[in-house]
Amino acid sequence: MLEEKKLETKNYLKSALLLGTPIMLQGLLYNGGTFIDTLMIGQLGEASIAAVGVASQLYFFIMLFFFGVSSGSSIFISQYWGAGDRRGIQKVLGIGMLLNGSVSIIVALISTLYPSSIMHLFSYDPLVVAQGNSYLKVVGFSYIFTGISFFWALGFRSTGNARTPLLISIFCVSLNAIGNYLLIFGIGIFPEMGVAGAAISTSISRFIELMIYVVITTRHKESPMRLDFKFAFKFDKVFVKKFFKTCAPVIINEVFWALGMIFYKIAYSKIGTQALAAVQVVEAINNLFFVIIQGIANATAIIIGIKIGQGEERLARLYARYSMYLSFVCGVLITILIVFVSPQFLKLFNVSRSVSILAIYSMYVVAFLAPIKACNANIVVGVLRSGGDTKYSMYLEMGSVWLVGVPLAFLGSMVFHLTLPQIYLLVGCEEITKFIIGSFRIKSGKWYNNLTIL
Numbered sequence: 001m002l003e004e005k006k007l008e009t010k011n012y013l014k015s016a017l018l019l020g021t022p023i024m025l026q027g028l029l030y031n032g033g034t035f036i037d038t039l040m041i042g043q044l045g046e047a048s049i050a051a052v053g054v055a056s057q058l059y060f061f062i063m064l065f066f067f068g069v070s071s072g073s074s075i076f077i078s079q080y081w082g083a084g085d086r087r088g089i090q091k092v093l094g095i096g097m098l099l100n101g102s103v104s105i106i107v108a109l110i111s112t113l114y115p116s117s118i119m120h121l122f123s124y125d126p127l128v129v130a131q132g133n134s135y136l137k138v139v140g141f142s143y144i145f146t147g148i149s150f151f152w153a154l155g156f157r158s159t160g161n162a163r164t165p166l167l168i169s170i171f172c173v174s175l176n177a178i179g180n181y182l183l184i185f186g187i188g189i190f191p192e193m194g195v196a197g198a199a200i201s202t203s204i205s206r207f208i209e210l211m212i213y214v215v216i217t218t219r220h221k222e223s224p225m226r227l228d229f230k231f232a233f234k235f236d237k238v239f240v241k242k243f244f245k246t247c248a249p250v251i252i253n254e255v256f257w258a259l260g261m262i263f264y265k266i267a268y269s270k271i272g273t274q275a276l277a278a279v280q281v282v283e284a285i286n287n288l289f290f291v292i293i294q295g296i297a298n299a300t301a302i303i304i305g306i307k308i309g310q311g312e313e314r315l316a317r318l319y320a321r322y323s324m325y326l327s328f329v330c331g332v333l334i335t336i337l338i339v340f341v342s343p344q345f346l347k348l349f350n351v352s353r354s355v356s357i358l359a360i361y362s363m364y365v366v367a368f369l370a371p372i373k374a375c376n377a378n379i380v381v382g383v384l385r386s387g388g389d390t391k392y393s394m395y396l397e398m399g400s401v402w403l404v405g406v407p408l409a410f411l412g413s414m415v416f417h418l419t420l421p422q423i424y425l426l427v428g429c430e431e432i433t434k435f436i437i438g439s440f441r442i443k444s445g446k447w448y449n450n451l452t453i454l
Helices: 002-042 046-083 086-113 115-119 126-139 142-158 163-185 195-219 237-269 273-289 291-309 313-346 353-384 390-415 420-427 429-444
Strands: none
Touching (some): 002 291, 002 313, 046 126, 046 142, 046 195, 046 237, 046 273, 046 291, 086 115, 086 126, 086 142, 115 126, 142 163, 142 195, 163 195, 237 273, 237 390, 237 420, 273 291, 273 313, 273 353, 273 420, 291 313, 291 353, 313 353, 313 429, 390 420, 390 429, 420 429
């Protein structure tokens, strides 16, 4: 019995490493690209950092919608893949791409036609609004490309192929970084375009990323991610109802979670432009470390989803417990990394001493909360969603954000007039609430649902 348990533990850790490492690397590449973008734009001054940070909130919102659709779809894809049902995967691809594609077009139009309205939600600083407008008018086009390519990336991962999206990310992030350098500062024959140059570079790299996915899935006829138009867009009522019953809570969850994060930014903006600049720096640095959390949570979701599709209920539940221990250990590692490494990154930004002080103390608060945040990501994305328990995970996240986090953020900034680090600490009550309730749900075992059974 002991030997069997050791083997099961070894198999879980091996699978988590094989799947999680490419996902972590891809997240590191993506967030590393964002970090480099922020670093380059930061050389233009605090107003530029604040402008792009505010303008990026629309991208953040649409990305969470994409993640909601893709994450919800990946629940089905991983379970269908475990059950060997390729036709089921095709039906998921069709619905997911229609949803991401149509919404991305709408948001792209909002970004290009009404940039000032978006900027005024956060700031009325003329310089910040002007630079944000120039960024939004161009970058909006990239949302259309991102919606489809992001879905494909999560689809590849859900079938156990994390290598392909990783290689594509390596190329496209590198391309974006080079484009940013050339167009932001005007190197060689290229004009100096500032934040607008960053928007152009992002749009070009996103378009190329989408084209690569199109070529790969078209040429490889055996790929489970290849769209077969005979089946992909032929929906039956039973499947569509089942899809939205499972995925709608995930989409609603991500959309309202994204709105909550935007409201956090609005609360922080009440402190001033320096606070907005500090928040942008903090997020750029900390996202480099939190790819570890994302990798473990997404790998766990795939592993458990496949086991559920194969009918291995005991192993699925066992792996859920293992994933919690692993997430906590990774959270402690992140705490250590943030405390010792992030102050060195902060020195790279061209910001005032007051912004630096706000950023460094805020990062220490984030470091303190990292183990709990790691466990929460695994609870919601890794366990509850992979088991089809999407409605409960929706209530858990929305309740934590909107009943705890957002009210505390506005109380801290507008009533108690706290500093940015103090507000970060206050908002941490959201994570504590989520952890307590989520842990009880996992222990109850009610999260397990096999979605491949009609």
